[in-house]
Every structure is written in structure tokens, then in C-alpha cells.
Amino acid sequence: GNSVTQMEGPVTLSEEAFLTINCTYTATGYPSLFWYVQYPGEGLQLLLKATKADDKGSNKGFEATYRKETTSFHLEKGSVQVSDSAVYFCALSGEFEMDQGGSEKLVFGKGMKLTVNP
């Protein structure tokens, strides 16, 4: 079945540092890819997404490009801020699982905790 493998932290950076969080996936068909972010004490929220190969998702200074040839969707930001401290989850969807009623599922990576210090 589909799966996501992402960098596991925790990672601590200084403000204005460059950030890369690696994410690779295994999937059949043509999944959509997502990055979700979880700020302390909150639920997850969508950060960005890409629905087909070579698409670039971007939001709040973060970017990720859907690379089908390397099955990757790495998250990058050129200059992190203290407010970016959170847990970041890579996810994919689009699997049509007949044994579970044929409903689409969203598969998450384990998450990576980022702390940005001033």
C-alpha cells in the first residue's frame, strides 16, 4: 500500500536559517501530496499541496515540488522564523482501497518537530 517516509527530528535551527525537510513516498497510481503543520496545542492544518507531477505548492514562504522521478516532496524555506516552530507532516492521498469500502485515504508520515530559536 501507499506509504510516506519523512525526516524524523527533532530539529533545532536558528532564526533565518535554511530549512529542508525530506519526504519520500511509495504509491500506486497518481497520488496528491501534502504538507500539514501542527502548531503547539493545536490540530493539524494544511500548509501546502501538489496534485500532479512537477507541481509546486507554496504558502507562508514554504515550498515543495512534486517529483515523480524521485518520488519526493521535500519541504523548504529559505529563512525560518521562531513562529515556524511546529511539527510538520508529509502526507499523500489518492489510494482507492477496495478492502476498506473503496474510500480515499490520507496517509501521514511520522512528523518532524522543528524548533526555531531567536
Add this chain to the structure above:
Amino acid sequence: NAGVTQTPKFRILKIGQSMTLQCAQDMNHNYMYWYRQDPGMGLKLIYYSVGAGITDKGEVPNGYNVSRSTTEDFPLRLELAAPSQTSVYFCASRIGGWGTGELFFGEGSRLTVL
């Protein structure tokens, strides 16, 4: 905008007790989900529903039950609580549509079973 609302936010249970985690959404979403989040383990799908009256098991359904009598509500029932059910539980919803996958999450319910 209320979005997805979960109650309670925190609860401590004794082994063998039962309880219901409530989830309500006001976005008229068809699809609703319950996940549990264990430290360092990401999210695991417990149950999901594609519409009122329709529910199905996810990856880790044992020890839980759900119902979906209305579009808005999707309660999760824990029967005979066990320490292994200590976790943070998230309810989520989405409008549907193949491949969109965007979920809206509640703030979570932290459950401790002692």
C-alpha cells in the same frame, strides 16, 4: 468560523471505564475521520465515515466504535478503556472529491487511561 469542534479537550479515565469523544463540524462536509496520535508515531486512522449512516474501519479500530446519524456529528466511543488507548485523538473532516485530500482538523482530545 467554528470548523471542527471536539470535546472534551482533556480527560482521565480509569481502566475499564467508557466514554464518548464528541466531534461536530459546521462545514457540511461529507467525510469525517477519527485519528489517534501517539508520540513519534504520526497519525493512525481509527474510523471514518463518507456520509450520514455510513461508517467503516480504519487501521486501528479495535476498542472503539463510531456512529454517524447526522452529517454534522461523528462521536467516537471507547468501551472498556485500556492504557494502550492513552493518546491524543483528532477528528477531521473534508468535503470530498477524489484526490483533494485536504482535511480540516479539530484541536484534539488528550486522553489518559490509568
